Amino acid sequence: MSSSVASLLPVLAAAEGGLNWQGFLFLLFAVLACSLAVAVVVADNVVRMSFYLVLSLGSTAGLFFLAGAEFVGAMQLMIYVGGTLVLLVFGVMLTAQEPFVAIKTPVRDKLLAGLVGGALLAVLLQAAVSGPAWSGSTAEGGNAVASSSGQPSATPLGMALLGVRVDGDVASGEQSPADGQVRSGYLLPFEIVSVHLLVVLVGAAYLARSKRRKSSGGQGGGASTGGMR
Amino acid sequence: MNLLFDPVGVSHYLVVGAILFTTGLVCMVVKRNALGVLMGIELVLNGANVNFVAFGSPVLRGEQASILGLDGQLIALFVILLAAAEAAVALAITLNFYNNYSTVDVDRADDLKG
Numbered sequence: 001m002s003s004s005v006a007s008l009l010p011v012l013a014a015a016e017g018g019l020n021w022q023g024f025l026f027l028l029f030a031v032l033a034c035s036l037a038v039a040v041v042v043a044d045n046v047v048r049m050s051f052y053l054v055l056s057l058g059s060t061a062g063l064f065f066l067a068g069a070e071f072v073g074a075m076q077l078m079i080y081v082g083g084t085l086v087l088l089v090f091g092v093m094l095t096a097q098e099p100f101v102a103i104k105t106p107v108r109d110k111l112l113a114g115l116v117g118g119a120l121l122a123v124l125l126q127a128a129v130s131g132p133a134w135s136g137s138t139a140e141g142g143n144a145v146a147s148s149s150g151q152p153s154a155t156p157l158g159m160a161l162l163g164v165r166v167d168g169d170v171a172s173g174e175q176s177p178a179d180g181q182v183r184s185g186y187l188l189p190f191e192i193v194s195v196h197l198l199v200v201l202v203g204a205a206y207l208a209r210s211k212r213r214k215s216s217g218g219q220g221g222g223a224s225t226g227g228m229r
Numbered sequence: 230m231n232l233l234f235d236p237v238g239v240s241h242y243l244v245v246g247a248i249l250f251t252t253g254l255v256c257m258v259v260k261r262n263a264l265g266v267l268m269g270i271e272l273v274l275n276g277a278n279v280n281f282v283a284f285g286s287p288v289l290r291g292e293q294a295s296i297l298g299l300d301g302q303l304i305a306l307f308v309i310l311l312a313a314a315e316a317a318v319a320l321a322i323t324l325n326f327y328n329n330y331s332t333v334d335v336d337r338a339d340d341l342k343g
Contacts (some may be wrong), residue, residue: 026237030245037252037272046262053268056249060275063245066237068288069302072309076278079309084271084316091264091320095333103261103334110259117255121247128243153287156299157306165299186303193310200314207321210328 026066033059044102050092054085071154163187239290242283250276263323263333267316274312281305 036056043049057080064073159166163185235241253272260266283289285301295301327333 020236023237026241030241034245034248034252037249040268040272041252041256041259046264049260049265049268053271057271057275060249060279063242063279064282064305067242067282067286069282069286069305072278072282072302072305075306075309079313080271080275084313087316087320088264088267088271091267091323094324095264095327100262100333105259105261113255113258116258117251120254121251124247124251125244128240128247153299153302157302160299160303189307193307197310197314200318204317204321207318208324 022066026063029059029062029066032056033063044104046092046101047096050085050089053088054081057081057085069153071152071157160185161187161190237289239283239286239296242279242286242289246276246279246283248276249273249279261334261336263326263335264320266335267319267323270319271312271316274308278305278308281308 033056036052036059039052040049040056043052057076061073061076061081064070064076156166165185249272253269253274253276256269256272257266258269260269281297281301281304283301285295285297285299285305287295289295297304323333326338330337
């Protein structure tokens with residue numbers, strides 16, 4: 001059975017015969033992510049759109065796991081699927097009055113957007129397939145996951161966020177900066193993002209809070225102008 | 230089309246990222262619901278993230294070193310965090326717009342139209 005599947009889709013064929021599980025899982029997650037993203041565009045109902053988006057982002061997390069970026073995949077599941085999309089679903093719930101659940105777009109606009117999107121997709125696909133620098137692929141697909149499984153990516157990521165790079169230099173291939181040259185980590189961007197996140201969440205809570213109509217003073221006026229900004 | 234005959238490499242991920250990016254862009258353009266526009270933004274950011282992770286992946290290029298190294302995964306992490314912040318602010322603005330105008334149709338937000 002597996003050999004017939006492998007002959008049907010050659011990306012699945014492993015070197016030693018039998019099913020290539022990396023290719024199979026990649027194909028599964030890629031088809032899921034792309035088709036559900038198309039479903040987000042096609043669907044009119046905003047509740048279904050959010051549901052399709054949850055599944056599409058989850059499949060993208062599977063792609064991250066397959067690429068050896070398991071910490072990024074876990075963060076995708078926790079922050080995106082668990083946080084951002086819950087926020088979006090709450091927004092859908094709060095605004096899902098009857099006329100806004102499915103707002104129709106004119107067919108002329110859809111055709112125009114499809115035309116522009118198709119042209120952009122053609123350009124991007126041409127660039128993705130024909131790039132000479134990244135066309136070098138794995139020698140054997142099955143071995144790649146096994147060789148990477150012994151080295152989790154969370155430790156170098158955490159050290160880089162603390163300002164210490166333990167991974168090798170990409171350009172020269174050396175494992176440690178032996179010449180005393182210290183490569184900067186990501187401590188400053190990490191701090192900036194932390195403060196940014198705090199400010200943004202406080203600002204979002206300030207923007208989204210319900211206005212008090214009872215006190216008709218300067219406080220209400222200030223809140224409304226703050227909301228309109 | 231030799232993409233179907235190669236084992237999974239960076240190009241495959243780039244194709245997926247391109248499709249996600251394009252669908253997100255079309256979603257941003259087509260949808261009239263403000264939350265639909267937000268979902269399009271999320272799709273676009275995810276397409277970019279797929280590309281970053283593919284370029285920084287330690288397994289996709291086999292014996293060769295990856296192009297971005299650890300930087301790709303770190304940029305993807307920062308993109309995820311900033312997308313969360315952006316979604317929170319955009320949702321707050323949408324809710325405020327809904328409170329003031331009692332609609333989420335972005336075509337109705339034309340107060341500044343000349």
